[in-house]
Amino acid sequence: MMKICMVGTGYVGLVTGACFADMGNEVWCVDVDEVKITNLKAAILPIYEPGLKELVERNLKEGRLRFTTEIKLGIEDALLCFITVGTPPCEDGSADLSYIFSAAQAIGQCMNHYLIVVTKSTVPVGTTEKVRDIIRQELKVSAREHVGFDVVSNPEFLKEGAAVEDFMRPDRVVIGTENIGTAELMKQLYKPFVRNQNPILIMDTKSAEMTKYAANVMLAARISFMNEIAQLCDIVGGDITNIRTGIAADHRIGRQFLYAGAGYGGSCFPKDVKELINLGYKNGLEMAIATAVHEVNERQKHYLVDMIRKRFGEKLDGMRFGVWGLAFKPQTDDMREAPSLVIVQSLINMGAKIVAFDPQAIKEAQQVFEDYADHIQYVGDMMEAVNDADALILITDWRQFRQPDFSDMKSRMRQLVLFDGRNQYDFEQIEKYGFEYYCIGRNYRGK
Ligand SMILES: NC(=O)c1ccc[n+]([C@@H]2O[C@H](COP(=O)([O-])OP(=O)(O)OC[C@H]3O[C@@H](n4cnc5c(N)ncnc54)[C@H](O)[C@@H]3O)[C@@H](O)[C@H]2O)c1
Numbered sequence: 001m002m003k004i005c006m007v008g009t010g011y012v013g014l015v016t017g018a019c020f021a022d023m024g025n026e027v028w029c030v031d032v033d034e035v036k037i038t039n040l041k042a043a044i045l046p047i048y049e050p051g052l053k054e055l056v057e058r059n060l061k062e063g064r065l066r067f068t069t070e071i072k073l074g075i076e077d078a079l080l081c082f083i084t085v086g087t088p089p090c091e092d093g094s095a096d097l098s099y100i101f102s103a104a105q106a107i108g109q110c111m112n113h114y115l116i117v118v119t120k121s122t123v124p125v126g127t128t129e130k131v132r133d134i135i136r137q138e139l140k141v142s143a144r145e146h147v148g149f150d151v152v153s154n155p156e157f158l159k160e161g162a163a164v165e166d167f168m169r170p171d172r173v174v175i176g177t178e179n180i181g182t183a184e185l186m187k188q189l190y191k192p193f194v195r196n197q198n199p200i201l202i203m204d205t206k207s208a209e210m211t212k213y214a215a216n217v218m219l220a221a222r223i224s225f226m227n228e229i230a231q232l233c234d235i236v237g238g239d240i241t242n243i244r245t246g247i248a249a250d251h252r253i254g255r256q257f258l259y260a261g262a263g264y265g266g267s268c269f270p271k272d273v274k275e276l277i278n279l280g281y282k283n284g285l286e287m288a289i290a291t292a293v294h295e296v297n298e299r300q301k302h303y304l305v306d307m308i309r310k311r312f313g314e315k316l317d318g319m320r321f322g323v324w325g326l327a328f329k330p331q332t333d334d335m336r337e338a339p340s341l342v343i344v345q346s347l348i349n350m351g352a353k354i355v356a357f358d359p360q361a362i363k364e365a366q367q368v369f370e371d372y373a374d375h376i377q378y379v380g381d382m383m384e385a386v387n388d389a390d391a392l393i394l395i396t397d398w399r400q401f402r403q404p405d406f407s408d409m410k411s412r413m414r415q416l417v418l419f420d421g422r423n424q425y426d427f428e429q430i431e432k433y434g435f436e437y438y439c440i441g442r443n444y445r446g447k
């Protein structure tokens with residue numbers, strides 16, 4: 001059993017804290033957001049994440065997981081303190097490290113015994129050392145210079161929508177430290193999570209920090225690459241789904257993250273690609289691949305809108321578009337950088353009315369689209385979204401959209417036009433019902 005403090009109780013802090021607690025550790029989750037903490041004490045979660053509520057409820061009840069706004073209380077008995085605050089993008093694309101630095105300051109101000117401070121947030125190379133400097137400085141000010149501590153980089157690789165599963169069974173755990181004792185302790189902490197020969201990788205701090213960016217940008221690059229090939233297929237022919245299976249059979253390429261679609265979104269890929277570009281720029285190196293990954297994704301987010309424009313023209317006044325899926329991916333209510341933001345706003349700006357359904361993200365969407373409220377109607381059932389619609393747009397690949405009742409849709413829609421941003425349907429299946437079908441990288445009409 002280890003005593004652990006999480007500073008920042010968002011996706012990563014809450015999932016990590018709950019999973020550590022579930023393995024028998026004693027965990028305090030700290031956050032500056034009082035409402036969040038009050039709710040969490042009553043097991044009311046700020047996010048939707050499969051399996052997380054049960055985990056929080058169980059560990060709260062059994063006393064291993066506790067919540068507070070007071071960092072002093074959180075680190076009082078702790079041996080490990082994880083920084084899991086946000087690192088959102090600044091205007092220029094660089095990571096905003098102000099939350100990291102204020103967390104480090106707060107830790108330094110109340111630390112009075114040996115503590116290992118772990119940066120789990122995604123941070124650019126050198127940040128963990130800056131955290132060390134800030135803590136050292138704070139200890140000096142409080143004349144507690146004799147208090148020892150260490151810093152470690154331990155980036156997190158969980159995916160939203162599968163966060164608990166990913167944390168409980170990680171492909172690998174990356175630990176960046178130059179200290180053998182700290183490495184050993186971190187290994188002990190993660191031992192229960194590592195199965196099937198999946199490694200715990202000990203490396204230097206800077207490599208650990210960079211590994212996180214390299215992983216995300218590599219994954220984002222696969223998606224942008226497939227999206228670009230898909231757009232080319234729409235011009236010259238070929239079906240991106242065939243091409244995907246054709247290349248995925250090569251073990252060197254593999255099967256995952258090769259799905260063309262409406263573009264990648266979320267709180268990680270877009271910001272991490274931009275930060276890597278920015279880090280290169282600041283250091284005199286043009287990050288040509290990351291730049292292209294970003295640019296292709298921006299273009300991809302407009303691709304469905306371009307198709308709609310080609311089909312219906314510039315002016316969509318009086319037209320009604322059903323939308324299936326608003327979250328940036330299935331199994332989450334997260335709307336950060338979701339492709340739906342670009343698509344819905346563009347269509348409204350062209351005069352359209354939107355009728356939207358998402359299984360989890362409607363509450364989030366209402367906030368995000370506040371300025372567009374007069375032009376969006378939210379419905380609680382996927383079929384309601386297609387009533388009187390001139391077209392249906394599928395943006396997020398929630399499983400429940402996989403096999404809809406096409407004949408019911410046919411009886412409800414004004415025009416049978418379907419824009420599928422996630423290649424969910426077969427042509428034969430769709431055309432049998434008389435739908436005009438547009439998708440990504442399978443639209444070649446000149447055959
Ligand atoms: N969301 C993911 O799937 C994911 C996965 C891997 C890594 N990451 C990285 O992890 C970090 C956190 O991401 P997130 O999605 O969990 O963020 P989040 O926005 O969901 O949560 C951050 C939390 O930190 C709190 N906070 C801010 N300053 C604080 C302070 N000084 N003291 C205490 N709490 C404070 C905020 O109130 C918020 O609740 C980011 O760097 C992100 O890139 C995220």
Ligand SMILES: O=c1ccn([C@@H]2O[C@H](COP(=O)(O)OP(=O)(O)O[C@H]3O[C@H](CO)[C@@H](O)[C@H](O)[C@H]3O)[C@@H](O)[C@H]2O)c(=O)[nH]1
Pocket residue numbers: 122156157158159160161216219223256257258259260261262263264265266267268269328329
């Ligand atoms: O083949 C694919 C796979 C994903 N996506 C899109 O890519 C985005 C990101 O998806 P995913 O990676 O599943 O979700 P995230 O929760 O953003 O997870 C990523 O970002 C996290 C935060 O850094 C990392 O920890 C994870 O390893 C990394 O996968 C979503 O918009 C998906 O729709 C595609 O378009 N095609």
